[in-house]
Amino acid sequence: MERTSVPPIHNVAICGGTHGNELTGVYIVREMQKQKMEKAGSVSVTTVETNPRAVAAGRRYTEMDLNRCFTDVLLSSPITESTPYEVRRAQELNAQLGPKGSAEAVDLLIDLHNTTSNMGLCLIFYSIDWITLHIYNSVPVRAIQLDIPSSKAYSLESVGKHGFAIEVGPQPNGVLRADIFNVVKEALDLTLQWLQKFSSGRNFERGTVEAYTFVKSVDYPRDSAGKATAVIHQNLQDNDFKLLRSGDPIFQTFSGDILKYEGEDLYPFFVNECAYYEKKIAFHLAQRKTYSFPPISVKND
Amino acid sequence: MERTSVPPIHNVAICGGTHGNELTGVYIVREMQKQKMEKAGSVSVTTVETNPRAVAAGRRYTEMDLNRCFTDVLLSSPITESTPYEVRRAQELNAQLGPKGSAEAVDLLIDLHNTTSNMGLCLIFYSIDWITLHIYNSVPVRAIQLDIPSSKAYSLESVGKHGFAIEVGPQPNGVLRADIFNVVKEALDLTLQWLQKFSSGRNFERGTVEAYTFVKSVDYPRDSAGKATAVIHQNLQDNDFKLLRSGDPIFQTFSGDILKYEGEDLYPFFVNECAYYEKKIAFHLAQRKTYSFPPISVKND
Structure with a gap:
């Protein structure tokens, strides 16, 4: 160059x-x-x-x-x-x-x-x-x-x-x-x-x-009235930028069930950001690129 | 008994x-x-x-x-x-x-x-x-x-x-x-x-x-207009219920000076609680009693 x-x-x-x-x-x-x-x-x-x-x-x-x-x-x-x-x-x-x-x-x-x-x-x-x-x-x-x-x-x-x-x-x-x-x-x-x-x-x-390049956002699971039915799973909480793989837990429902990630391996960020509740974003996913x-x-x- | x-x-x-x-x-x-x-x-x-x-x-x-x-x-x-x-x-x-x-x-x-x-x-x-x-x-x-x-x-x-x-x-x-x-x-x-x-x-x-028995509250240091001039020192931040001794740092001013605790040994709690900014409380202090x-x-x- x-x-x-x-x-x-x-x-x-x-x-x-x-x-x-x-x-x-x-x-x-x-x-x-x-x-x-x-x-x-x-x-x-x-x-x-x-x-x-x-x-x-x-x-x-x-x-x-x-x-x-x-x-x-x-x-x-x-x-x-x-x-x-x-x-x-x-x-x-x-x-x-x-x-x-x-x-x-x-x-x-x-x-x-x-x-x-x-x-x-x-x-x-x-x-x-x-x-x-x-x-x-x-x-x-x-x-x-x-x-x-x-x-x-x-x-x-x-x-x-x-x-x-x-x-x-x-x-x-x-x-x-x-x-x-x-x-x-x-x-x-x-x-x-x-x-x-x-x-x-x-x-x-x-x-x-x-650098991490934004790929997509993931919303909370919701009931028929649109209310969130789960919280970020504690294995994902605080683990921004740690590679998320298919099968990893991402949500815990309020009744105690665990929901898992399905999709390509990506890097989560803005995990459980307060201001994104109203934007219907539980976390973002990124690719890491050089x-x-x-x-x-x-x-x- | x-x-x-x-x-x-x-x-x-x-x-x-x-x-x-x-x-x-x-x-x-x-x-x-x-x-x-x-x-x-x-x-x-x-x-x-x-x-x-x-x-x-x-x-x-x-x-x-x-x-x-x-x-x-x-x-x-x-x-x-x-x-x-x-x-x-x-x-x-x-x-x-x-x-x-x-x-x-x-x-x-x-x-x-x-x-x-x-x-x-x-x-x-x-x-x-x-x-x-x-x-x-x-x-x-x-x-x-x-x-x-x-x-x-x-x-x-x-x-x-x-x-x-x-x-x-x-x-x-x-x-x-x-x-x-x-x-x-x-x-x-x-x-x-x-x-x-x-x-x-x-x-x-x-x-x-x-049990920890409330003794007193400590306010932020303030300027003549009443505005806080410091933040909780990082040695005190997150250290609720760890004994605070005379001479321990408690505040860092925005210009970088360190302010130290003076007084009897007591246990801090509600350190840097968000809702207490308006109540003029930086942290509470307690005695531990049996x-x-x-x-x-x-x-x-």
């Missing part, structure tokens, strides 16, 4: 509170604002508490999941009296940090999330992006790739020229844990260090990374 | 959903209702989903913490248009399962709770009560005693002639875990077995149990 020149990263936005009850990002952003952290070397840093109304309410969102509002359709929908708060807020954020897909958009957008699932520290991104893969290669995380075209990408990080979510768990909604706060702070510090080296002209070598990335260096302006 | 005769337990109420986002009790009560579980031997069993409006909203409560509404003052306060939903509901429950302190009250009231703290399976009770101590001695749990007189006792279990809360964690609010569901189900099964043996005239021998209880048998009617 030939060395690829990549346009410089002049500015980065670090966002928290997109889901108001995921507290790591809220407190990291507030601390960076308190410390007046506006530069990392030559890279400008902007920090944004993205859904302050949901943070104040201690809820994921007030009227609609903000992190599903960044599709081209919702970002361009006319605002009327009945427009949910989060759609208005998405358009404000798009004006501040985007517009999505434009030359004015922030160079890199990092959005901080938590999960109740035992996923450790993950980067979640849409398309394969050399910057993201190089950063991932320098920070000890797992990577999850969602194969969705940019126009349909629904989450905040799609507004930046480059973007990813940092997703960390397990942490209950509404709770702040020191271990997770520290892990995210360290990942951000390493990312900013990488960006400074990249900006200063350093070459980064080729490499390969493993991605090669070229050596890169900054393209001078 | 002489054998003590204790009036029989004819009926028991098993309650869940007093906090609408603590899901173990909600799903255990619903499953018992589905199975039409109305008797355990000669003991009548009533199951109640106590705060259905909060359960539907996926919140701890809608207007006021229901489990702080069972004081004599609130149970006898006149209902007006501005009375919070939970005070009305407390009075309904008191009419159904009490009245508190009366001969008509249910013999034993068990209320099912979850915590985000790593407390395992605990029984929480007010006064020392031979029935509760004997049950605790037959079920593998920790016991927590709150030394509050009955008239000021604020939680649902104080409505029964005997009563305790089963408190289990860690489980995030809004999440149902199979391991915790199974532990609570087993504790209830063992409790109902004990009640059947007691009703059928069996003698229970004297013994001693260890309680002796007499041999008991049922007093025939």
